[in-house]
Amino acid sequence: ILNVEQSPQSLHVQEGDSTNFTCSFPSSNFYALHWYRWETAKSPEALFVMTLNGDEKKKGRISATLNTKEGYSYLYIKGSQPEDSATYLCAFTGANNLFFGTGTRLTVIP
Amino acid sequence: DAMVIQNPRYQVTQFGKPVTLSCSQTLNHNVMYWYQQKSSQAPKLLFHYYDKDFNNEADTPDNFQSRRPNTSFCFLDIRSPGLGDAAMYLCATSKDFGGLEQFFGPGTRLTVL
Numbered sequence: 001i002l003n004v005e006q007s008p009q010s011l012h013v014q015e016g017d018s019t020n021f022t023c024s025f026p027s028s029n030f031y032a033l034h035w036y037r038w039e040t041a042k043s044p045e046a047l048f049v050m051t052l053n054g055d056e057k058k059k060g061r062i063s064a065t066l067n068t069k070e071g072y073s074y075l076y077i078k079g080s081q082p083e084d085s086a087t088y089l090c091a092f093t094g095a096n097n098l099f100f101g102t103g104t105r106l107t108v109i110p
Numbered sequence: 111d112a113m114v115i116q117n118p119r120y121q122v123t124q125f126g127k128p129v130t131l132s133c134s135q136t137l138n139h140n141v142m143y144w145y146q147q148k149s150s151q152a153p154k155l156l157f158h159y160y161d162k163d164f165n166n167e168a169d170t171p172d173n174f175q176s177r178r179p180n181t182s183f184c185f186l187d188i189r190s191p192g193l194g195d196a197a198m199y200l201c202a203t204s205k206d207f208g209g210l211e212q213f214f215g216p217g218t219r220l221t222v223l
Contacts, residue, residue, distance in 0.1 A: 004152065032209030043114065044200070044214040051209070089153070093209040097167075100145075100152040 002026050004092050006101035013080050014109050020076045021104040023090030027071035034091040034098060035064055035075055044089060047075075080108045113137070116201050116215035123191050124223050131186040131218045133201030141207060142184040144176060145200040147217075153200055159184060160207065188220075196222045 005024045013019050025033065032051045038044040048057045053068040061078045077084055087105045091098040114135045123129040133142065141160050145153040157166045159178045173195070175187040188195055198219050202212040 034209075034211065036214075041216065043216045046211045046213070049209070049211050096207040096209075097155050097158070098212060100154075102150065102152045 002092060002094065002099040004090060004099050004101040006088075006090055006104050008104060009102065010105040010107070012107045012109060015080060015082060017080050018076065018078045019080055019106070020074050021088060021106075023073045023075070023101055025071050025073070025090070025092035025099075026094075027069060029094040030068045030071075030092070032093045033066055033068075033073050034093070035073070036089040036091065037086045038089055038103070039086040047088075077106075080106070082108045082110050084108050114201060114203055114213050114215035116199075116218050118218060119216065120219050120221070122221045122223060123188075125193065126190045129188050129191055129220070131188075131199050131201075131220070133184045133186070133215055134182050135184075135203045135213075136182070137203055137205075137213060138181060139203035139205050139213070140181075141204045142178060143202040143204075143212065144184070144186050145202065147198040147200060148196075156186070191220070191222045193222050196220055 007022050034049050035047040036044040048064045050066040055066040057064050063076045066073045085108045087103040089103045091100045117132050143158040144156045147153040156170045157176050173189050177185045198217045200217045201215040204210045204212045
């Protein structure tokens with residue numbers, strides 16, 4: 001079992017604020033790092049799959065960076081909106097299976 | 111739209127009464143996964159199928175079984191649910207192995223009375 005840690009566990013921000021969260025993972029046997037957004041009563045939805053050290057990916061106001069040497073990834077949300085409220089899960093894969101963190105629960109207050 | 115569907119969304123069962131959760135996909139993906147997520151914990155892989163090849167995680171209890179009768183459907187059978195089996199059960203698919211994006215269903219919330 002691989003240890004994937006996310007922080008903070010939960011976060012409340014005001015609409016319009018920018019925010020970021022952290023995912024740390026084992027730096028050995030790295031294959032890919034996934035970020036998922038999971039809104040209440042919906043399916044978890046993939047945001048990014050990142051494989052290369054130094055990767056930066058962006059989707060609208062959301063972006064992510066990856067450092068495989070030190071074993072961490074950051075997810076950034078610029079100008080948070082109420083519809084960004086969700087749990088953000090990261091998952092590490094060394095080969096075939098995903099090992100998830102416990103998630104960061106984001107609440108954006110209008 | 112191609113998707114992963116789980117039924118039912120909410121399932122209530124009694125202690126010891128067998129229950130089956132179902133998952134179907136229209137993506138024609140080779141791999142199907144079952145995850146268990148207990149409150150405030152990370153989703154944990156129970157098992158997966160690559161086509162008809164079944165792979166059970168080492169720490170998945172014997173109480174949990176799975177069937178994949180065809181590409182589209184996969185079932186999770188809990189033979190004798192205990193109170194500790196109350197959780198969200200997520201089904202996911204991927205086109206292949208190798209760390210590819212997984213596509214998830216909305217989950218089934220299981221309550222054991």
